[in-house]
Amino acid sequence: xxxxxxxxxxxxxxxxxxxxxxxxxxxxxxxxxxxxxxxxxxxxxxxxxxxxxxxxxxxxxxxxxxxxxxxxxxxxxxxxxxxxxxxxxxxxxxxxxxxxxxxxxxxxxxxxxxxxxxxxxxxxxxxxxxxxxxxxxxxxxxxxxxxxxxxxxxxxxxxxxxxxxxxxxxxxxxxxxxxxxxxxxxxxxxxxxxxxxxxxxxxxxxxxxxxxxxxxxxxxxxxxxxxxxxxxxxxxxxxxxxxxxxxxxxxxxxxxxxxxxxxxxxxxxxxxxxxxxxxxxxxxxxxxxxxxxxxxxxxxxxxxxxxxxxxxxxxxxxxxxxxxxxxxxxxxxxxxxxxxxxxxxxxxxxxxxxxxxxxxxxxxxxxxxxxxxxxxxxxxxx
Amino acid sequence: xxxxxxxxxxxxxxxxxxxxxxxxxxxxxxxxxxxxxxxxxxxxxxxxxxxxxxxxxxxxxxxxxxxxxxxxxxxxxxxxxxxxxxxxxxxxxxxxxxxxxxxxxxxxxxxxxxxxxxxxxxxxxxxxxxxxxxxxxxxxxxxxxxxxxxxxxxxxxxxxxxxxxxxxxxxxxxxxxxxxxxxxxxxxxxxxxxxxxxxxxxxxxxxxxxxxxxxxxxxxxxxxxxxxxxxxxxxxxxxxxxxxxxxxxxxxxxxxxxxxxxxxxxxxxxxxxxxxxxxxxxxxxxxxxxxxxxxxx
Numbered sequence: 001x002x003x004x005x006x007x008x009x010x011x012x013x014x015x016x017x018x019x020x021x022x023x024x025x026x027x028x029x030x031x032x033x034x035x036x037x038x039x040x041x042x043x044x045x046x047x048x049x050x051x052x053x054x055x056x057x058x059x060x061x062x063x064x065x066x067x068x069x070x071x072x073x074x075x076x077x078x079x080x081x082x083x084x085x086x087x088x089x090x091x092x093x094x095x096x097x098x099x100x101x102x103x104x105x106x107x108x109x110x111x112x113x114x115x116x117x118x119x120x121x122x123x124x125x126x127x128x129x130x131x132x133x134x135x136x137x138x139x140x141x142x143x144x145x146x147x148x149x150x151x152x153x154x155x156x157x158x159x160x161x162x163x164x165x166x167x168x169x170x171x172x173x174x175x176x177x178x179x180x181x182x183x184x185x186x187x188x189x190x191x192x193x194x195x196x197x198x199x200x201x202x203x204x205x206x207x208x209x210x211x212x213x214x215x216x217x218x219x220x221x222x223x224x225x226x227x228x229x230x231x232x233x234x235x236x237x238x239x240x241x242x243x244x245x246x247x248x249x250x251x252x253x254x255x256x257x258x259x260x261x262x263x264x265x266x267x268x269x270x271x272x273x274x275x276x277x278x279x280x281x282x283x284x285x286x287x288x289x290x291x292x293x294x295x296x297x298x299x300x301x302x303x304x305x306x307x308x309x310x311x312x313x314x315x316x317x318x319x320x321x322x323x324x325x326x327x328x329x330x331x332x333x334x335x336x337x338x339x340x341x342x343x344x345x346x347x348x349x350x351x352x353x354x355x356x357x358x359x360x361x362x363x364x365x366x367x368x369x370x371x372x373x374x375x376x377x378x379x380x381x382x
Numbered sequence: 383x384x385x386x387x388x389x390x391x392x393x394x395x396x397x398x399x400x401x402x403x404x405x406x407x408x409x410x411x412x413x414x415x416x417x418x419x420x421x422x423x424x425x426x427x428x429x430x431x432x433x434x435x436x437x438x439x440x441x442x443x444x445x446x447x448x449x450x451x452x453x454x455x456x457x458x459x460x461x462x463x464x465x466x467x468x469x470x471x472x473x474x475x476x477x478x479x480x481x482x483x484x485x486x487x488x489x490x491x492x493x494x495x496x497x498x499x500x501x502x503x504x505x506x507x508x509x510x511x512x513x514x515x516x517x518x519x520x521x522x523x524x525x526x527x528x529x530x531x532x533x534x535x536x537x538x539x540x541x542x543x544x545x546x547x548x549x550x551x552x553x554x555x556x557x558x559x560x561x562x563x564x565x566x567x568x569x570x571x572x573x574x575x576x577x578x579x580x581x582x583x584x585x586x587x588x589x590x591x592x593x594x595x596x597x598x599x600x601x602x603x604x605x606x607x608x609x610x611x612x613x614x615x616x617x618x619x620x621x622x623x624x625x626x627x628x629x630x631x632x633x634x635x636x637x638x639x640x641x642x643x644x645x646x647x648x649x650x651x652x653x654x655x656x657x658x659x660x661x662x663x664x665x666x667x668x669x670x671x672x673x674x675x676x677x678x679x
Contacts, residue, residue: 099638100638100639100640101639101640102637102638102639102640102642102643102646103638106646124640124641126641126643127643129643130643130644193523193524193534197623199623200623200624200631200635201624201641202624202632202635202639202641202642203624203631203634203635203639203640203641203642204639204640204641205640205641208640208641236625242523242541243541243621243622243623243624243625244518244522244541244620244621244622244623245619245620245623249515250515250518253518253519253522253524254524255518255519255522255523255524255525370641370642374456374641374642375455375456377624378456378459378460378624378625378627381624381625382624382625382626382627
């Protein structure tokens with residue numbers, strides 16, 4: 001039993017470590033993509049499967065849908081998921097509801113061929129482009145496809161705008177005598193220690209977009225976001241900027257009585273805040289209108305390809321789009337639905353008023369802005 | 383108990399090495415664990431830090447770009463800010479933690495000691511977003527204490543490096559108390575009695591015996607505190623956002639944000655910088671720990 005056999009054992013250990021190291025290295029560069037076959041996985045529309053009835057049947061058979069980072073209090077996602085589950089009897093597995101676009105993309109990318117891979121993605125445009133570059137997206141055209149404005153969808157159907165909103169100024173009317181209606185007003189001395197963002201612009205897309213809005217309000221453009229940085233520098237110098245990440249909790253506490261955020265989030269907080277005695281007013285600033293849409297796409301390696309396609313069909317059905325509308329966000333099919341008369345008129349009327357058509361930066365402009373803001377933000381408010 | 387050897391080395395002539403060689407396979411599970419839980423992530427970290435992936439083709443190639451980028455501009459500022467903040471916090475927490483612990487040891491009241499140890503154990507683990515919110519509610523611009531004491535008139539702001547130090551000390555001082563208590567217990571009463579019977583004053587005892595003997599453990603504790611502050615992320619992210627540049631917040635932005643795309647490898651390079659600094663700090667600690675063991679073993 002006590003026979004010393006150091007050499008082979010040591011070699012075995014060395015081999016073991018080498019294998020582990022090699023496995024690490026391989027994990028980083030090579031994937032073993034599962035062969036994605038089957039009718040549902042390649043269907044580019046419901047018609048490819050023989051119509052909606054066949055799609056529903058196939059999806060029900062799969063019985064499950066994996067999604068990632070869909071916060072229930074974000075644009076009415078909670079109701080969206082619950083309604084879908086009830087309508088089709090498909091269990092929605094919503095992983096890490098507080099997660100980010102980057103994590104969702106990673107969960108799709110790194111789990112190719114696994115059962116727990118993400119079926120459908122809800123990402124900002126830059127992340128969708130990245131997913132497309134990684135060949136992660138399965139093109140699919142929903143039934144409502146023709147109604148979506150051309151500028152808001154990829155021609156091949158790899159991803160398309162779903163819901164969006166404008167940067168808005170949320171304001172506690174009890175804490176502030178007169179709520180600001182423009183970004184320029186935020187510089188006034190009466191708003192000392194009052195103005196906050198929902199996170200910081202290197203991490204939060206709403207904060208990043210607030211900088212875009214501030215740039216537009218101050219003579220900047222999609223090509224030049226420096227006036228936005230200058231604006232926040234001034235806000236900080238005058239003592240108006242609060243660097244705390246604003247949330248309903250900090251608003252209730254009175255620490256962030258003015259919060260720049262997506263209008264659908266600010267409006268969504270209103271019910272909760274009113275219950276706590278906060279008079280939460282939301283305005284889309286007239287001097288810096290900036291809107292952004294989130295996109296939907298299907299993972300090419302979706303473990304539940306039919307459920308993923310049905311989920312998109314549901315999101316773009318009048319029922320799904322009205323759920324967005326009731327969550328104060330602007331669904332991509334809003335114009336078409338208003339023409340068809342399928343839009344929830346009461347919900348549509350509650351959206352904050354904006355004038356003019358939204359314009360969006362090109363991917364190149366957005367990338368350049370990210371570099372400028374990431375580099376300049378610390379200097380502006382540090 | 384009192385006659386146990388005070389040195390770490392066993393009695394001479396014990397055949398530790400020979401039997402050790404015969405039984406070394408016993409440590410295989412340990413090394414396997416090490417390789418799996420430390421080697422694997424570390425390997426992935428180093429590999430990723432020196433790799434760039436083309437988003438269009440998915441091809442990877444070796445590059446120094448990530449490391450280079452992680453060491454300049456805002457990322458260099460963030461690394462510097464983190465080191466500075468951690469040093470300040472570690473120094474202050476070591477000082478106050480030791481003073482509190484010594485007060486407890488000196489008081490010789492078991493109830494007080496139990497209470498302090500229990501409270502410290504709890505407070506040492508109170509960090510992250512809840513701590514940040516507690517501080518915002520207490521010392522923020524509309525915080526309870528701020529209004530009560532009119533702190534804003536003194537120019538105090540929680541959302542600065544000083545505010546962050548305050549928040550970190552809240553859990554780091556208790557951590558130091560828990561860490562340094564055993565070392566203070568190790569200071570034998572007999573030493574003090576011996577010093578006193580030789581005519582040494584209290585100050586002389588501490589200067590020539592107490593502090594020199596404790597020094598390694600104090601520095602060990604300081605290193606632990608430095609590491610804790612260095613790795614903290616959530617408190618700072620919620621409380622000061624990016625107005626105080628910190629490397630952990632920057633890594634999290636690059637790795638799990640909603641704005642920056644495809645920066646994972648840059649984040650890995652930043653993590654590598656953190657690992658290097660942690661290793662440097664530990665390189666100081668290990669020889670000191672050895673010295674400490676000789677006295678307090």
